Amino acid sequence: MEKVTKSKFIKVRCSKCKNEQIIFGNASNVVLCLVCAKELAHPTGGKSKISGRVLEVLE
Numbered sequence: 001m002e003k004v005t006k007s008k009f010i011k012v013r014c015s016k017c018k019n020e021q022i023i024f025g026n027a028s029n030v031v032l033c034l035v036c037a038k039e040l041a042h043p044t045g046g047k048s049k050i051s052g053r054v055l056e057v058l059e
C-alpha cells in the first residue's frame with residue numbers, strides 16, 4: 001500500500017491481471033481496473049490509497 005498525497009497522475013499495475021493503467025492520484029472515486037475490475041485505488045479523505053503497484057508518477 002502506498003499513499004499519494006499530491007494531485008498527480010500515476011501509472012499503476014493491477015496486482016491481479018498485470019494491466020497497466022494511468023489513474024489520477026487524487027481521485028474522489030474508487031478506480032477499478034479496466035480489464036478485471038479489481039480495485040486499484042480508493043479515496044481516503046482527499047488522498048488516494050493505491051492498491052496496485054505504482055510504476056511511475058507522472059509530473
Ligand SMILES: [Zn+2]
Binds near residue numbers: 017018036
Ligand atoms: Zn486487473
